[in-house]
Amino acid sequence: MSLLRSARFPAIVLLGAAILALIIANSPLGPAAAGVKETYLGIPGVFEMSVGHWVQDGLLAVFFFIVAVELQYELTNGELNSARKALQPAIAAAGGVVVPVVVYLIFAVGSDAVDGWPIPTATDIAFALGVLAVFGRGLPSGIRIFLLALAILDDIVGIVFIAVLFTDDVNIGLLAFAALAVVLFGVLSRRLDTRARVPIAIVLVLLAIATWVLVYESGVHATIAGVALGLAMAQRPALRTRHELEPWVNGIVLPLFAFSAALVVIPSVSPSQLSPAFWGVLVALPVGKIVGISIAGWISLRLGSRGAAPHLSFADLLAAGALGGIGFTVSLLLSELAFAGAPVIRDEATLGVLGGSMISIVLAAILVAARARHYRRTQPAAADEHPAHPTEGQIA
Incomplete structure (x- = not known):
């Protein structure tokens, strides 16, 4: 179980599930797998959903529950418990939402893909922290805290989009x-x-x-139930419940969702024939996030008072922006919701999410590793710091 609570392994499992789904969908097993996804389960005539919807609407609600528990902790006892602490990541998160939307609309405006603009606004916390754990040995805790706050604020935006737009x-x-x-x-x-x-x-x-x-x-959308329950639960039992659910979510819920969402056939068309949804998401995730987060974060450094947030250089913000471009889980969900009635566009947008997230993973690995080397060389004491994080030990 401890392996599934680590930052690295769940990210690897998640990526592996998505790659496996793409391989199966584009193999002779593809039609059978798609048939299983569309099979209806439940009480006939009373409550039935397809397997895909059970995963998307049912299991994913558990994921949103633990996200909401972490959000509740950060808002009350963590790095977002005051306006001063939240200022810098909030401004950076705003840039990381607005710029990807603008980039997406440059590709999609005037087409039938325009409704997909929320897709590149999300950041996958598990994946981003996984990349940080693999390549960020030596980074000061302030950068990790900034990224966590940024990703949580991005999740709030994603939750609002799901609740309001869909x-x-x-x-x-x-x-x-x-x-x-x-x-x-x-x-x-x-x-x-x-x-x-x-x-x-x-x-x-x-x-x-x-x-x-x-x-x-x-x-x-049913995942909002998980959010509401996570925010409403008393904090001590909520953190204990999160601790118990985390390995199941990392090992079963998220891989199943990644597999289900990535079970798409790669279209046999030339690049020029691909939907603007594909190109918009593919570019908006890595480029939009890096530009939006780094520039807005740099502006926030000039607006905030000294000591209000950990000092971050522009190079640190570039690394955080690349990590923010790893959309994955919530972006895949937004893709499913935005194009629920247009399966062809939905599949191409899904491919855009996978492609854009992979580009962001590579960029983030390069930038994070470079910053980690810099801090190990220049600030060896700070490099040994570790971020506070709500765990079973802290709340027992």
């Missing part, structure tokens, strides 16, 4: 019941340290399932 015909009544279930979940979670821990835990699981079903049926 919600149709909302059933207010069901959403109100879901909100009530979340409130009850939050209240009961604060009683988990009593003698009635086991029955309360069972009720919490039932409330979580009920919340997910109600949110799904209300017309809001």
